[in-house]
Amino acid sequence: ETGVTQTPRHLVMGMTNKKSLKCEQHLGHNAMYWYKQSAKKPLELMFVYSLEERVENNSVPSRFSPECPNSSHLFLHLHTLQPEDSALYLCASSQDTLQAGEQFFGPGTRLTVL
Amino acid sequence: RKEVEQDPGPFNVPEGATVAFNCTYSNSASQSFFWYRQDCRKEPKLLMSVYSSGNEDGRFTAQLNRASQYISLLIRDSKLSDSATYLCVVNHDTDKLIFGTGTRLQVFP
Numbered sequence: 001e002t003g004v005t006q007t008p009r010h011l012v013m014g015m016t017n018k019k020s021l022k023c024e025q026h027l028g029h030n031a032m033y034w035y036k037q038s039a040k041k042p043l044e045l046m047f048v049y050s051l052e053e054r055v056e057n058n059s060v061p062s063r064f065s066p067e068c069p070n071s072s073h074l075f076l077h078l079h080t081l082q083p084e085d086s087a088l089y090l091c092a093s094s095q096d097t098l099q100a101g102e103q104f105f106g107p108g109t110r111l112t113v114l
Numbered sequence: 115r116k117e118v119e120q121d122p123g124p125f126n127v128p129e130g131a132t133v134a135f136n137c138t139y140s141n142s143a144s145q146s147f148f149w150y151r152q153d154c155r156k157e158p159k160l161l162m163s164v165y166s167s168g169n170e171d172g173r174f175t176a177q178l179n180r181a182s183q184y185i186s187l188l189i190r191d192s193k194l195s196d197s198a199t200y201l202c203v204v205n206h207d208t209d210k211l212i213f214g215t216g217t218r219l220q221v222f223p
Contacts, residue, residue: 042118043158043201043213056210090157101148101205105157 003027004106006091012112013081021076021109023091029104031097032074034066035090037108043090049074050097081113115140118214120202126220131192135217137202138184144206147178147185152199152216161187161200192221 003026013019025032034046048056049068063085065077074091088110092103120137127133139147147164162169164176164185175188189196202214 040215042215043211045210048210100211101146101163101203102160103211105159107157 004091004093004104006089006106006109008109009107010110010112012114013078014114015081015083017081018077018079020078021089021091021111023074023076023106025072025074025091025093025104025106027093027104029093029095030071031094031100032068032071033092033094033103034074034076035092037088037090038086046076048097055097078111081111083113086111086113116214117141117212118202118204120200120214120217122215123218124220125217126222127192129192129194129221129223131221132188132190133192133219134186134188135200135202135219136184136186137214137217138182139202139204139212140183141204141206141212142180142183144183144204146205147176148203148205148211149174149176149185149187150201150203150213152201154198158201158213189219192219194221194223197221 005024007022032049036044046060047066052068067075088108090108091106094103149161150158151161152158164178168177173190177186199216199218201216204212
């Protein structure tokens with residue numbers, strides 16, 4: 001049973017659309033993460049938030065815009081995406097960034113960009 | 115060179131077999147190490163941390179060799195439910211995990 005939820009689970013969007021992915025953690029954690037997982041590639045860390053402050057931006061294109069309004073919620077705003085952005089987007093949380101090795105993942109949003 | 119390298123497999127083994135996976139990492143300053151498990155079309159889940167002295171959790175044994183920069187995972191008495199992809203994960207900055215591409219295990223009856 002996961003304490004991290006993500007919505008939507010599936011999303012199909014055109015390159016001109018704007019959409020948002022939502023993540024919520026019910027674990028009382030202070031750190032949250034966005035990852036991208038593409039076929040045959042390792043998980044790629046996109047963003048790290050600690051106590052609602054962004055502490056890592058892993059050279060992610062500006063068409064991905066994260067938002068962390070509080071320590072339980074994390075959003076990923078998407079606009080003018082490219083087909084190569086199609087992937088599984090995973091949210092995770094950990095007690096804090098010092099415990100980054102023990103992360104709890106949400107089920108992911110499978111994104112398809114047409 | 116990839117930061118974390120794993121044999122993608124698949125490793126096809128019968129139930130009851132013992133199977134081992136290795137993983138190498140390139141950054142000698144890496145501080146902590148983990149194995150995660152990811153079932154097909156599911157999210158990764160932490161399987162176990164890897165300690166310098168090696169550690170065991172039931173049928174699973176993890177070991178770290180800092181000199182050669184590799185970690186290993188041994189699964190004894192394989193079960194059908196062990197079928198999954200096993201991700202090697204390395205942490206050399208406190209908030210940043212580096213994931214391998216994973217080793218796929220398929221246990222057959």
